[in-house]
Structure formats: C-alpha cells, structure tokens
Amino acid sequence: MKNLKQSLAVALWFIFLTFPLMVVKVNTSDQVVQWRWMNILWVGVTFFVLSFIWRYALVRKEARQMAALSGQDEHEKPTKFQELxxxxxxxxxxxxxxxxxxxxxxxxxxxxxxxxxxxxxxxxxxxxxxxxxxxxxxxxxxxxxxxxxxxxxxxxxxxxxxxxxxxxxxxxxxxxxxxxxxxxxxxxxxxxxxxxxxxxxxxxxxxxxxxxxxxxxxxxxxxxxxxxxxxxxxxxxxxxxxxxxxxxxxxxxxxxxxxxxxxxxxxxxxxxxxxxxxxxxxxxxxxxxxxxxxxxxxxxxxxxxxxxxxxxxxxxxxxxxxxxxxxxxxxxxxxxxxxxxxxxxxxxxxxxxxxxxxxxxxxxxxxxxxxxxxxxxxxxxxRPQGIISNIRQKYEFKGLKEKSENV
Amino acid sequence: MEYFIELFLSGLTRGSIYALIALGYTMVYGIIQLINFAHGEIYMIGAFVAYIVCGVLTIYGFHGVSILIIAGLLAIVYSCAYGYTLEKVAYRPLRGAPRLSPLISAIGMSIFLQNYVLLAQTPDFLPFPALIPDFAFMEPIAHIIGSAELVILVTTMVTMVMLTLLIKYTKIGKAMRATQQDMSMARLVGVNVDRVISTTFIIGSALAAIGGVLVASYIGQVNFYIGFLAGVKAFTAAVLGGIGSIPGAVIGGLVLGLTESFAAGYVSSDYEDVFAFGLLVLILIMRPAGILGKATKQKV
Amino acid sequence: MSDTQKQVLLEVKGLTMDFGGLRAVDSIDLTVSAGEIAALIGPNGAGKTTFFNCVTGIYTPTGGDVLLHPQGKPTRRVNGKKPNVITTLGMARTFQNIRLFSDMTVLENVMIGRHCRTNTGLVGAILRGAAARREEQETVEFGYHLLEQVGLAEFANEYSKNLPYGAMRRLEIARAMATEPFLLLLDEPAAGMNPQETDELDALICRIRDEGKIAILLIEHDMKLVMNISDNIHVMEYGKKIATGTPQEIKDNPKVIEAYLGEEADA
CATH class of the missing domain: 1.10.3470 (ABC transporter involved in vitamin B12 uptake, BtuC)
Known part of the structure; x- marks a missing residue:
C-alpha cells in the first residue's frame, strides 16, 4: 500500500514535470496550441511502473552492498556467464x-x-x-x-x-x-x-x-x-x-x-x-x-x-x-x-x-x-562495471610452489 | 573607441550570463565534487518552458510584461523541479561511488534531456518573442548598449547579490558552506546534507532558468541543443575562475565573455570558441586551480 | 644500540612544512642508518604523516634538506623530487589509510612495485618478445616469493579489495618491498590489527630488516610494538621533535610522558 502511494506520487510528480514539454506544443506562426492530453496518461503509467522497478532495483543493490560490507559475500560471486x-x-x-x-x-x-x-x-x-x-x-x-x-x-x-x-x-x-x-x-x-x-x-x-x-x-x-x-x-x-x-x-x-x-x-x-x-x-x-x-x-x-x-x-x-x-x-x-x-x-x-x-x-x-x-x-x-566486467589475469604458480616447499 | 566600448559591453552581457550559469556548476561542484554535465540542459529546459508559456499566453491574448513575469516564474519553477529530480534520480544513488561514475551518469542525463526535448517538441529552431521592451530613456545610447543588454546586466547583478546574501546570512547558506568544507563533519553536527545538496541543485537551476529566459529573449530563438554549448562555456567559466568558488565563477564568466567578445570583434567571429578554450587551457596550465581557486593539497 | 659506525641512509636536516599559516612540520632533524629500525611516534596531529609525505616527495617541503645516501652511490638531495624518482632511488613507503589498487589482484599489486625495476616498454609489451616474456616471468616469481614472505601467497589471485584488513596492511608492505628499497617507511603498519596479527607483524618487520637488509622507519601508535622492535625512537609533538633515544631513554623521558599524558602525569 505504501509502495502504491509512493509510486502514485512519483507518477504525479513526473506528470507535472513533463506537462509543458510533453503536452503543450505551440505553433507560433499559425497561432495554434496543440494539447496532447494522451501523453499525460502515457507518462503517468510509465513512471508508475518504472518507480516500482526502480525501487526494487535500488533495494537489491543496497542489499548486495551490505552483504559485501559485512563480509558475508567476500568473493563476489561471478555470474554463470562470467564463469563460462x-x-x-x-x-x-x-x-x-x-x-x-x-x-x-x-x-x-x-x-x-x-x-x-x-x-x-x-x-x-x-x-x-x-x-x-x-x-x-x-x-x-x-x-x-x-x-x-x-x-x-x-x-x-x-x-x-x-x-x-x-x-x-x-x-x-x-x-x-x-x-x-x-x-x-x-x-x-x-x-x-x-x-x-x-x-x-x-x-x-x-x-x-x-x-x-x-x-x-x-x-x-x-x-x-x-x-x-x-x-x-x-x-x-x-x-x-x-x-x-x-x-x-x-x-x-x-x-x-x-x-x-x-x-x-x-x-x-x-x-x-x-x-x-x-x-x-x-x-x-x-x-x-x-x-x-x-x-x-x-x-x-x-x-x-x-x-x-x-x-x-x-x-x-x-x-x-x-x-x-x-x-x-x-x-x-x-x-x-x-x-x-x-x-x-x-x-x-x-x-x-x-x-x-x-x-x-x-x-x-x-x-x-x-x-x-x-x-x-x-x-x-x-551495474557500473558494464555488461561484462573486467577480469584480471590469473597466474599459475605450480612450479614455484613446489620449489619453495622443497627448500 | 566606441567600437571598443560596444564590444566591452556586449562581452560583459555575455559574460554575466555565463556567470549566472557557471554559479550552478560551481556550487554543485563545491559540495559534491561533481561536474553536473546536465546543468546546461536545465538552462535549456528553462528557456523552452518560457517559450511554451509565452506562446500559449500570447495566443490566449495576454500582453507584454505580464507574459514576461509569468513565463519567467514558470521557467524558474520548472527548472528547479528538473534540477531537483535530476539530482535525486541520477546522482543521489551514486553518492560514494568512484568519481567517474556520477560524471558519466551526468553525461548520460545530459544526452537524455536533450533528446527528450527533441522528441517531445521539435528539432527545429523556434522563434522566441522579444519580451524585453525597448526603454525610451535608453534611446540616446541605444547604438552602444540595447535595452535588453541593460536588463540582462541589471538582472544578473541583482541575482548575484541576492545569492551572496543568501549564502552569507541565511541558515541554509551556512549549512551549504559547512557541507562544502567537510560533508561528514557537517552531517555530524546535524546538517541535513541531503537537503543541502537538493537545495544547491534547486538554487543553481533557478539561476540557470533566469539565464535561459534572458538569453532566449535576447537572441530570439530556442532549440534543444542550446543548453549544451552554453553549459560547456559556463563550465569553462567556472573552471577559469576556480571551480567551487562563487566569486570565481563570476570573474571567470566575465573574463570568458570579454575574451570572446573581443576575439569576435577584432579577430574573427568564426573562431570565438577556439579563443574561449584556448584561454581555458592557458589558464589551467599556469594556474591549475583557476584564477581564484586555492591549490588544495590532497590528503594522503 | 647507537652504532655510529653504521652508514647513514636517510638524513633529514631542518625539514619544515608550512600549510598557509600552519607549520605542520617544524625544522626536524632525523637520521636512519643501515640495519636500523627507527620509530617516529607522537600524539595524533603531531605531523608524523606530513613528515613522511615530505620525505617521500608527495609534498614539497617548505624548507630543509632531505638527503639520501644509497650504499655505494652518490648522495642525493631529494627535496621536491617526484615520488616515483625517490622510490626508484630506493626509499619506499606504505600508507596509513591503505591505498591498494583494489581492482587488481594481490599479485598484481606487488607486480606494480616491480615497475621501476623492470623496463619492458610499449613495443616490448605488444610484441611480447623473449626478453619481455622473461622479464614478466621474473616479475611474477619475484612477486610470488614476496607474497610468501608476508604470508599472502594463497591469496595471490584474489582481488585485493577482498582481503581482510590485516592482510591488506601486509600486502602494502610487500608492494613497497617489491621496489627493492634500502629504506622502508611504514605509516602505522599495525593500525587496526589484533594482538596476534601485531605479533606477526613484529616478526615480519624484524625479518625484513635482518634478511632483506632493509632499514625501517615507522610511524606507530602501538607502543608495545614500538618498544619491542625499535633501535631508536623519535618523538614529535606539534610539528617539533621533542626527543630522540633508545626505547628505554624515551620511556624515562619526562617531556615525552608529558606530551602523551598531559601534565597530570607528573603529579
């Protein structure tokens, strides 16, 4: 319910914000104002939906950050794709x-x-x-x-x-x-x-x-x-x-x-x-x-x-x-x-x-x-790291390890 | 000599507009060390809203000064709303991220807003009505300085004085200065940093809107792209003067305006942008922190 | 332990640093000799880190001399020299607020330290000729051995940002050692470490001095560590040096006690 209200507020805010640019179109040479009322609907619906997605994504991002900070997820889990x-x-x-x-x-x-x-x-x-x-x-x-x-x-x-x-x-x-x-x-x-x-x-x-x-x-x-x-x-x-x-x-x-x-x-x-x-x-x-x-x-x-x-x-x-x-x-x-x-x-x-x-x-x-x-x-x-995040080269030390173990 | 004075005054006019927009950059930079790349777009949106309001009011039969006032006020309101939303959507989630991230987000926002206006309105140049009337008392010197130029000079000066007073004497002004010096410390002593940042964006946007309306009415046309160049120039002015410094932005704006005006008048108007950026590079080489900027030691 | 025969490596004379009107470091004299572990202590804000920054070229000191005497090489005055020049001459440092390259692996961090001792250029890196490959292999091996010395070999391929705090401090030391310094400046190496980690650090520093033949100057607040390992201790307060001596002398110095505990300590 709270989310609903919040999203409604967001939608209204953006309707207000986009009103002059999205709805009104002036033609000064013909002295005509074109009112595009339908756009209000589009803007409203779009931002109503977007605000849900936005909030959800922000919450997820924060949860990830918290997990990283508290050390629970010390090694960022590479995605399946990245592993491949x-x-x-x-x-x-x-x-x-x-x-x-x-x-x-x-x-x-x-x-x-x-x-x-x-x-x-x-x-x-x-x-x-x-x-x-x-x-x-x-x-x-x-x-x-x-x-x-x-x-x-x-x-x-x-x-x-x-x-x-x-x-x-x-x-x-x-x-x-x-x-x-x-x-x-x-x-x-x-x-x-x-x-x-x-x-x-x-x-x-x-x-x-x-x-x-x-x-x-x-x-x-x-x-x-x-x-x-x-x-x-x-x-x-x-x-x-x-x-x-x-x-x-x-x-x-x-x-x-x-x-x-x-x-x-x-x-x-x-x-x-x-x-x-x-x-x-x-x-x-x-x-x-x-x-x-x-x-x-x-x-x-x-x-x-x-x-x-x-x-x-x-x-x-x-x-x-x-x-x-x-x-x-x-x-x-x-x-x-x-x-x-x-x-x-x-x-x-x-x-x-x-x-x-x-x-x-x-x-x-x-x-x-x-x-x-x-x-x-x-x-x-x-996703500040982009579609594919940069992976650093890993080095092999097989020979080195044995060498130092034998010493 | 008269030509010189004419160039000087036109440079001053141009420079004071740069200064007005530059203040927005410098205030934001002072507080969150971000080049608000989309600031020029806020200026453009201000001009566009004014254009639309003017158009509607003219068609519905309003006249002269009432149009100027209503259009100006609505332009300011909308610019502030956009500035506020911009910060909340594109920058606030990036607080504490590596420096490059908010900057790229800002560039993205700039591109977004430009194309939003392009799609919602038109890619063409639109004729902007001359809102500033020609004053009778200006007649004798009209060949040197026009009424519009006078209005621009006076308006920007008044705005800047008001801004200085606001920052010096009001509570929010003090909070802004505190946040600029040390954000975490300001937070500790109870300053609502988020609110301060929002306010900074709102004030900067209002200044940009004033600049936008003045310029649009002075030049006589608007387009979705005007914000980009004005923004780049104003940012150049802010850097020239020493970014983060409010008097620096004013001086930088004036220096840039005069340089361009003289370069255009005495050399060639084709190359005024080259002179503007040449000056920027030159000053940054000699004084990397700008004219009034302090060379700050990075804490290690 | 005041061994006057030992060669002086770092000689600081009258070093002064002003920030505007504030004198953060006020004509400090200090020397570090070969084989010595010296400590720089003092209350917070005494100017210790500023002193480090002046010596290592991050700040240009307002006055005084910083002289480096590398063994077998001519003396160099390094005031105002760039940090990388000073590091290449043989004085490396760590940072109080850890400054690792967080998006690089642990091994790569150490390999960065090798930069000034290797010389593959752009062309070499692109062509990857035999010499470049050999140098790269040597860099990897050198780095790996350093990591073994500080006990981080198993983390070699981890990103350095994923290391635990104490390990980050050790990695900073390894990274500095990779530049093959004759003098190592450590800025609060034990900060944030638990007692066990501090003991390990204690041993590590002594090992660096004894096995690596590297002299050490460290800033530290952990008095137990300082008293344990230092040959000489220098005490700073309000930008000035107020005492120099062996740990025992410093412990008994009334000026030092006053600086740390305030005047009630006398009563």
Whole structure:
C-alpha cells in the first residue's frame, strides 16, 4: 500500500514535470496550441511502473552492498556467464566460431549488410582505443572523436593533394593521431580528472570549429569528396567488391586491436595504467612515472582513432566536419561504459549492440540517443562495471610452489 | 573607441550570463565534487518552458510584461523541479561511488534531456518573442548598449547579490558552506546534507532558468541543443575562475565573455570558441586551480 | 644500540612544512642508518604523516634538506623530487589509510612495485618478445616469493579489495618491498590489527630488516610494538621533535610522558 502511494506520487510528480514539454506544443506562426492530453496518461503509467522497478532495483543493490560490507559475500560471486567466459577451451572455441562467422559474413549477406558491419567494426576499434584511455588508465576523454577526425582528414587531404594511397596513409593516420595525442597531452595531463574531461571536450570542439572555418585547409563545411577507396594491387573494384575488401581490412584491424590491447592489458605498461586509475598517489609512490604513463595511454588511444579514421574516410569516400561532433565522442564513450570499462569483450559487445541495434530496428533509431543517455545513467547506478566486467589475469604458480616447499 | 566600448559591453552581457550559469556548476561542484554535465540542459529546459508559456499566453491574448513575469516564474519553477529530480534520480544513488561514475551518469542525463526535448517538441529552431521592451530613456545610447543588454546586466547583478546574501546570512547558506568544507563533519553536527545538496541543485537551476529566459529573449530563438554549448562555456567559466568558488565563477564568466567578445570583434567571429578554450587551457596550465581557486593539497 | 659506525641512509636536516599559516612540520632533524629500525611516534596531529609525505616527495617541503645516501652511490638531495624518482632511488613507503589498487589482484599489486625495476616498454609489451616474456616471468616469481614472505601467497589471485584488513596492511608492505628499497617507511603498519596479527607483524618487520637488509622507519601508535622492535625512537609533538633515544631513554623521558599524558602525569 505504501509502495502504491509512493509510486502514485512519483507518477504525479513526473506528470507535472513533463506537462509543458510533453503536452503543450505551440505553433507560433499559425497561432495554434496543440494539447496532447494522451501523453499525460502515457507518462503517468510509465513512471508508475518504472518507480516500482526502480525501487526494487535500488533495494537489491543496497542489499548486495551490505552483504559485501559485512563480509558475508567476500568473493563476489561471478555470474554463470562470467564463469563460462573464464573457461579457456570454451573461449577458444567461441572465438573460432566468431571468426568463422566474421569471415563468411560478406558471402552470406549482401553489400548493405557488409557496409553496416564495417561501421560497427569501426566503432569496435574506436571503443577499444578509447578503452585504453578511459577504461584502463581512467583518463576521461570527451574529445576522442577529434583524433578520429585527424586520421580521416589526414587521408582525405593527402589523397586529394598528393594522391597518396590508403596503405601509405593507414600508418600515417595512426602516427598523426598519436602525435596529436602527445601534443595535446603535454599541457593537459597534469590536470585532475574533471578538468581533463572539460579540456578534452574543448579540444574536440576546437578541432571541429577549425575544420569548419579554415576552408583553405579543410574545404570547410562542404567537406572533401571523391576520396579513393583502398586499392588492391591496382585492381579495379566495383562498390560491392570494394566494400567486401574494406570489410576484411576492418576484420584484420579489429583482430590486431584485440591482440594489442589484450597483450597490453596484462603487461607492465597495462598494469601501470590500471594502477594509475585506481590510485594516483599510491601509483607514483610505487615508482611509476605518472606523466609518462598517462601520456602513453593517451597517445596510444589516439593512435587507434587516427588509424580507423583513415578507414572511415576510405569507406565513405566523403567526409565533412559534421561527422565529428561531440555526440560521436559520447557514443564511443557509452560503448566503453556500457560494454564494461577495461573489458575487451565487453567493449566489442557494446559497440555491436549500440551501432547495430539502431540500424536494424529502424523504429528504434529515432529513440537511439535518448536510450543511450538513459542507459548510461541506469548502468552507472545498477551495474557500473558494464555488461561484462573486467577480469584480471590469473597466474599459475605450480612450479614455484613446489620449489619453495622443497627448500 | 566606441567600437571598443560596444564590444566591452556586449562581452560583459555575455559574460554575466555565463556567470549566472557557471554559479550552478560551481556550487554543485563545491559540495559534491561533481561536474553536473546536465546543468546546461536545465538552462535549456528553462528557456523552452518560457517559450511554451509565452506562446500559449500570447495566443490566449495576454500582453507584454505580464507574459514576461509569468513565463519567467514558470521557467524558474520548472527548472528547479528538473534540477531537483535530476539530482535525486541520477546522482543521489551514486553518492560514494568512484568519481567517474556520477560524471558519466551526468553525461548520460545530459544526452537524455536533450533528446527528450527533441522528441517531445521539435528539432527545429523556434522563434522566441522579444519580451524585453525597448526603454525610451535608453534611446540616446541605444547604438552602444540595447535595452535588453541593460536588463540582462541589471538582472544578473541583482541575482548575484541576492545569492551572496543568501549564502552569507541565511541558515541554509551556512549549512551549504559547512557541507562544502567537510560533508561528514557537517552531517555530524546535524546538517541535513541531503537537503543541502537538493537545495544547491534547486538554487543553481533557478539561476540557470533566469539565464535561459534572458538569453532566449535576447537572441530570439530556442532549440534543444542550446543548453549544451552554453553549459560547456559556463563550465569553462567556472573552471577559469576556480571551480567551487562563487566569486570565481563570476570573474571567470566575465573574463570568458570579454575574451570572446573581443576575439569576435577584432579577430574573427568564426573562431570565438577556439579563443574561449584556448584561454581555458592557458589558464589551467599556469594556474591549475583557476584564477581564484586555492591549490588544495590532497590528503594522503 | 647507537652504532655510529653504521652508514647513514636517510638524513633529514631542518625539514619544515608550512600549510598557509600552519607549520605542520617544524625544522626536524632525523637520521636512519643501515640495519636500523627507527620509530617516529607522537600524539595524533603531531605531523608524523606530513613528515613522511615530505620525505617521500608527495609534498614539497617548505624548507630543509632531505638527503639520501644509497650504499655505494652518490648522495642525493631529494627535496621536491617526484615520488616515483625517490622510490626508484630506493626509499619506499606504505600508507596509513591503505591505498591498494583494489581492482587488481594481490599479485598484481606487488607486480606494480616491480615497475621501476623492470623496463619492458610499449613495443616490448605488444610484441611480447623473449626478453619481455622473461622479464614478466621474473616479475611474477619475484612477486610470488614476496607474497610468501608476508604470508599472502594463497591469496595471490584474489582481488585485493577482498582481503581482510590485516592482510591488506601486509600486502602494502610487500608492494613497497617489491621496489627493492634500502629504506622502508611504514605509516602505522599495525593500525587496526589484533594482538596476534601485531605479533606477526613484529616478526615480519624484524625479518625484513635482518634478511632483506632493509632499514625501517615507522610511524606507530602501538607502543608495545614500538618498544619491542625499535633501535631508536623519535618523538614529535606539534610539528617539533621533542626527543630522540633508545626505547628505554624515551620511556624515562619526562617531556615525552608529558606530551602523551598531559601534565597530570607528573603529579
């Protein structure tokens, strides 16, 4: 009964809150007010139901926290799913299966599907790149898309002016992304977390403003068209073949990214990144050079964006500043956050869900951003570790144990 | 010289609006160390509510000043309600979570609110009626400073003085200062911290709403996206001045407004955002805590 | 035990730290020699932790000198040097309010300590060549042996946030030792431990000194522990040093008794 009353109050409150925006719609040119009374009903019912779910979830969360605090549940019980993931042989089989599926994909589905898949894969790489900066090193970068733009424009301009090919530009794009990361990193990496966020956001906006206004350099808002697609031994390819080709390039890049980030994660450098994220002061007190560590995470994250920017330009053959807005940065960030910060598999899943869902559910695409936003909030409150939480490597000490027992 | 004065005054106007919004950021940051990313959206919602109320009232035959007052008041009421709800839904459950969590939640809320207004209303720019009348006594200097600018300057100044008085002399103001210094200590001596935080959000939202109505009526249009840029700029102002410091937010806002105005006037209006953020980076490098901010030693 | 032949490792001269108008540490002189266990005691708020923070580079002291004399290496003045530089030179520390990397495993925490003694770079980590793999293996083994020494080997793969409190303190010590220091600074290592754990800690500290040849400077409130293991004790009050001496001398020092018990103690 108490719950019922509470939910009723919540529903009424939200009806009040949403009234002017949801119900009233003014058309000033025709001097007409449109009253959408039905919306009151929807809002009321939705929030009535939501408040029940919300309360239930909060109670459960608190109970979990209490259990963790009182030490009853000292070892966070991994879910069934998580346990399955840790099973090595299953993981290999799963990976092989996925790989096989990925390889035959363009032959089973049509070009349109491949194109969508390519953009999803681009976001996978972007997500994994940003994962280094945000997920591992804990540096919140809200201007990540700027490095993506650097790569895309690098290829577009070099191709336009000097006729440089895709394969020359791919490493150049990565290098330029990294260099921009270092240049930007120098002044700002001394800043504390929140300041870093706002400055990177500003940097992202500066890059876009410059691209829009410096027409002699970037051709302004109209962008650059007729960028060459990637070439394969000078073969002439139609669009379908070319899409398939780019698709395979992206598959290769994704695999490369997974291998590289996977190896880094459990290396001396990767551990330093995570330590930095966990506790800056303890981290430097353990002899880790903060500036160097931050810089490497920041620049390396930027590298991937630069590289995949080249692919993006080659895929669309046309770029303009409108592709590099803050919203893109926000989408990439939500991929990392929703997927699970620091977790490679989580980020891949996150990218697939966030990019493919709106493509396949057209009706959904209108609501895509609002759902992203809500999902970020809900995720932070109820499952801050993301879809798949990051698992640290376990080490075997069989030999070591015996050695020390024999002594 | 006249051009200089004109730029100066327009910079001042712009800066005082930044300051008004920046106060919301700085007050929230001072108390819970969170960049309330959705604050710009509160400003936008304030402007939108004012737009809707104006539209309805105009169609039903109200006039001039009565519209301004009713629209302004309702905008404030709704912004406060949104600010309060925002804190309760998106931030309160995250108290004590790692720092990145509430920040990401805030970004999520910002995206959510933008798209909520986009879907509930329209993605287009809407014409906002000029609510501030042209005063007769302003006629002789109208080419330097318009009536609307004057109203903005006076309103923001009055608001800021009231805010200062509120924080200095009222009970809730004292509780806010206590919470800012040491939240757990404040709780121990009987300050209702949750209430203080809610109040902070409400006050900040009210300031944002005032800014929203003034700007919308000054510029003459509203859109779901106006909050984002204004929010980023205002936050920049807050950081410039030293986040957490109330006079800092005012100074930061003015510095930013003047910089933009002069950059736009003497260099190029295309690059005013570049100047704004360039200034931010420059000041943060030289004084990482902002103009008035104190370099606080982290407790180890 | 005032062995003047022993080489001095840490020499602090006139160290001063001001916070605004507040002088938290007031011209402190202090030395720690090889093979010594020294203790820094004093009432709460006396400035002990601030002293540690100044010495280890977390704060830049306002005045005075902090000199490190590593054996067989030139003396270094480390005022205002970054903490990681000081740690690399050979002085490591633990924290009063445990600062472990909670989302990393116990072993990984110790492996972080190895960071400044290893050198695989980005490229090495990506290519995972023979040298990188060897270094990684050595790091794991080194870390594991350290964990055995502090009795945490069985928890190696647990997340450090899931450890019991006393174990966290020991892990902090192991992590600091992984940096191969010649001098270890412990900030209240026994805080929150029960008597049995404290006894174990007592033994552990002595073992570190004897087997690891590491000198130790510790802040501690547990007087039994301090009196048991220290060679020299320094007492601070209100930022100033009020006494130095062996445990017996300190016990009998009227100034110290006054600082701890207030003036009634005399009556």
């Amino acid at each position: 993931l840790e099973d090595q042989s299953l993981r290999y089989r799963l990976m092989l299966g996925l790989l096989a599926f990925a390889l035959v994909f363009p032959w089973v589905f049509d070009t349109y599907q491949s194109t969508i898949m390519v953009s999803a894969l681009i976001y996978v790489v972007l997500g994994l790149g940003l994962n280094i900066t945000v997920g591992l090193a804990g540096l919140l970068d809200l201007g990540y898309v700027a490095f993506f733009a650097v790569g895309a424009y690098a290829y577009a301009l070099l191709n336009h002016h000097f006729g440089l090919g895709f394969w020359t530009c791919l490493p150049l794009g990565a290098a330029l992304g990294g260099i921009f990361g270092v240049i930007l990193g120098f002044p700002i990496l001394r800043l504390r977390g929140d300041y870093l966020a706002i400055v990177t956001l500003g940097f992202g906006m500066i890059v876009k403003v410059v691209l829009e206004n410096w027409s002699e350099f970037s051709f302004g808002p109209s962008g650059i068209a007729n960028i060459d697609r990637p070439s394969l031994f000078g073969l002439d390819m139609d669009i379908a073949a070319s899409t398939t080709y780019i698709y395979y390039i992206m598959i290769a890049l994704v695999i490369l990214t997974i291998i590289v980030t996977g190896r880094l994660k459990n290396s001396r450098i990767g551990r330093a990144w995570i330590a930095l994220r966990e506790d800056e002061i303890a981290c430097v007190a353990m002899g880790i050079d903060m500036a160097k560590t931050k810089m490497s995470a920041y620049a390396l994250g930027a590298c991937w964006a630069g590289m995949v920017g080249v692919v993006f330009a080659a895929k669309t053959t046309f770029i303009n500043p409108a592709s590099f807005t803050f919203m893109e940065s926000a989408i990439i960030l939500s991929i990392v956050v929703l997927g699970g910060m620091g977790s490679i598999l989580g980020v891949i899943l996150g990218a697939m869900i966030l990019i493919l869902m709106p493509e396949y559910l057209r009706a959904f695409s209108e609501y895509r951003m609002i759902i992203f936003g809500a999902a970020m909030v809900v995720m932070m409150i109820f």
